[in-house]
Amino acid sequence: MHSLEHLFLAGEFPERAYLLSGLTLEQVALRPDGASHSIYEEL
Numbered sequence: 001m002h003s004l005e006h007l008f009l010a011g012e013f014p015e016r017a018y019l020l021s022g023l024t025l026e027q028v029a030l031r032p033d034g035a036s037h038s039i040y041e042e043l
Contacts, residue, residue, distance in 0.1 A: 027039075
């Protein structure tokens with residue numbers, strides 16, 4: 001497994017489902033001023 005794949009998909013950070021579990025669709029789709037992407041667009 002490539003090191004970046006390990007880092008972002010399986011490794012050093014909590015699972016995406018856990019990180020996003022408390023957010024609503026509205027929050028995930030929001031693009032704050034100055035941000036280039038919403039969370040939804042990043043995923």
